[in-house]
Amino acid sequence: MPGGRILVVDDEERQREIYRDILVDEGYGAETAASGEAALRLLAQNRFDLVITDLNLTGMTGIQLLTEVVSEDPTVAVILITGYPSIQSAVEATRRGVYQYLEKPVDRATLLEVVGEVFERLTTLKRTIIGDSPATREMMRMVLKVAPSAHTVLILGESGTGKELVAREIHHHSSRHDRPFLAINCAALTETLLESELFGHEKGAFTDAHQQKKGLFERAHQSTLFLDEIGDTSLGMQAKILRVLQEREFLRVGGEEPIRTDVRIIAATNKNLEQRVKEGGFREDLYYRLNVIPIVCPPLRDRGDDIDILAHHFMRKAALVAGRRVERISPEALEALRSYAWPGNIRQLEWAMERAVVLGESEVIELRDLPPEILQRPAAVTAPGAAAAGGQMEGGLEPIIPEGSWEGHEKAKIIEALQRSNWNITRAAQLLGMTFRTLQYRLEKFGIKRP
Ligand SMILES: Nc1ncnc2c1ncn2[C@@H]1O[C@H](COP(=O)(O)OP(=O)(O)OP(=O)(O)O)[C@@H](O)[C@H]1O
Ligand SMILES: [Mg+2]
Structure with missing residues (x-):
């Protein structure tokens, strides 16, 4: 440049x-x-x-x-x-x-x-990755720093803070970027399915195994594998993943020949892993193995002026998609955006701006165009002792704000996308800016079924 x-x-x-x-x-x-x-x-x-x-x-x-x-x-x-x-x-x-x-x-x-x-x-x-606050800069600095190496990276952050975006950026800036970035949501699958997705299986390994199948650890050879929601895996699965990290080889389900793999692992979770380790829900050895380079995606409420930048960015993006002319956010609306606590973080802000662009009637986004939960906000809540700049995590990652209203909104948004796409999950996921697996996971979480 x-x-x-x-x-x-x-x-x-x-x-x-x-x-x-x-x-x-x-x-x-x-x-x-x-x-x-x-x-x-x-x-x-x-x-x-x-x-x-x-x-x-x-x-x-x-x-x-x-x-x-x-x-x-x-x-x-x-x-x-x-x-x-x-x-x-x-x-x-x-x-x-x-x-x-x-x-x-x-x-x-x-x-x-x-x-x-x-x-x-x-x-x-x-x-x-948009934003210029000290918290976002620190995150970006880490991304740049770790990208070139093949080190395992652990990405921590609440829901919607950009963990997957960060994982993709790391891959994009690594020497592995010309191979495809592979991702799996560990919380979205049953134990057996997850195992066969990760490790693959030999023909005849179980009743439905009509053919040999290569797992993600094999397919991601010389590339990057993103293990999303790693905090939700069982202790048994954690042991199996740890073995791959240590030995750099694994067995297909039903297989006997160890297969070597040169895969870079990036894991993410919105859970407080340290806490999980203390409670016995997460293996300490795997935690240390993953936590060599932690990157924290700060919550939106700790990103200061990023809210302004992101809101305008999402406004322009949505206006372009909707083919509408929307130029500004009114000072009152901006103030409301700034003082809201954003339990759903950047994804929630993105949706709020899309909605405002679609509902608004002028070139200016007004207070009345914002989602009700933002207008009915209780006073903004900040995490006690939340590190504004360094992104150092002290307490937990569990959201500090009750998630109720946001969950309702998220559910409604998902149903709307499904209806618009005629229940085509791939298409709906695209509309929502989520991966197929994330959407599948959310459908299960919210118990959403095709009517
Ligand atoms: N700094 C940023 N600049 C621009 N867009 C962002 C930024 N961070 C996140 N986004 C957007 O916000 C949305 C949510 O990001 P992403 O899916 O990476 O979050 P996540 O932490 O993985 O969320 P979840 O825990 O819900 O899976 C995506 O559409 C992403 O592109
Ligand atoms: Mg994610």
């Missing part, structure tokens, strides 16, 4: 000018600083997307600068360059959140390649 802003830090004048000239030639906005201290002064005044710094500076070191930059603004990417690479400094830099650690000499092609990658990540991410 030429146009992005880069700060080059090196105490050797010649060197920083070489980098700067290459970048400016390519259309980036680049500035230089001769020390870490000077860099921080510039960073306090201007917004940069990327800092490229030498490791050994006079005064503050490159690692110290990295630490300062990342703690001040986690969305700024940092590239460290060194003439004296060591494992120790590489490890330290990684721990501090470096984007890339490069060894000198860094030629033009390498520099432009790495920088190009940084900006590609930043722009694509901005397109899908």
Whole structure:
């Protein structure tokens, strides 16, 4: 993305000018600083997307600068360059959140390649995951950071906070992105079905097993498998999943030959797993295995001004789909959106805006166009001690607001989509912006049956 802003830090004048000239030639906005201290002064005044710094500076070191930059603004990417690479400094830099650690000499092609990658990540991410609050930025920083590796990731967050979106983004930004992202909702299936979906089965393994079937662990070889609602699996299933994570191999149901798989697992849950472990409902060993890199999707009520940005985004999207001209949200309506507690989080906001666009009669979304539950709101509730920025989870993930009214609304919305699609579940899921399995799961949860 030429146009992005880069700060080059090196105490050797010649060197920083070489980098700067290459970048400016390519259309980036680049500035230089001769020390870490000077860099921080510039960073306090201007917004940069990327800092490229030498490791050994006079005064503050490159690692110290990295630490300062990342703690001040986690969305700024940092590239460290060194003439004296060591494992120790590489490890330290990684721990501090470096984007890339490069060894000198860094030629033009390498520099432009790495920088190009940084900006590609930043722009694509901005397109899908919307929001600019500290909580969302922290989440995005984690997504960028973990994406390139093959590490297992655990995504935590209440219903509708974007867990699946985050999982897809991680896959999209990983080296596995050209293979299909596979997903399964562990809560939507019976134990036996889940087992055969995950592990596959041999012909004749059970009565209905007329043919051999490959499971998801096999099909997701060299790709990513998203285990949604992992908190709802039985202890027995947890043991089986743990074995795959540890051994990197498994047996098909009824099979005897272990099958090796190179699958990246991303798991998600809206349950408080730590609590579940304490209560004996979730295996501690699996929890630790999954929880190496947790990413928290903060609830909408902790995302500050994101509500404004998201509401306008969903308004424009819905207007486009509906072919209507809707330009603004009235100040009263916006105020109501801001002070509501959003138990159904971003999905609920998305639906509220779709509804408002369809019901509204002017170019402005008014208070009366909003769903009744938002208007009858009790005073906004915030989680006691909820971390606004860091997204650190303290208490539980269980929603703090009674879900009753939202559930009723969600159910009505699902039935409406089913009617519109003539009970075609695939189509209804599309209309609702859910996966087929999520919809199936919800149908079961709400006991919705075709009349
Ligand atoms: N930051 C965001 N920017 C734009 N859209 C978002 C964002 N977060 C979530 N969404 C949208 O909100 C909806 C819900 O997201 P998603 O299905 O990923 O949530 P979830 O946490 O998996 O929910 P659930 O627990 O109900 O399965 C989707 O339509 C998704 O595209
Ligand atoms: Mg989901």
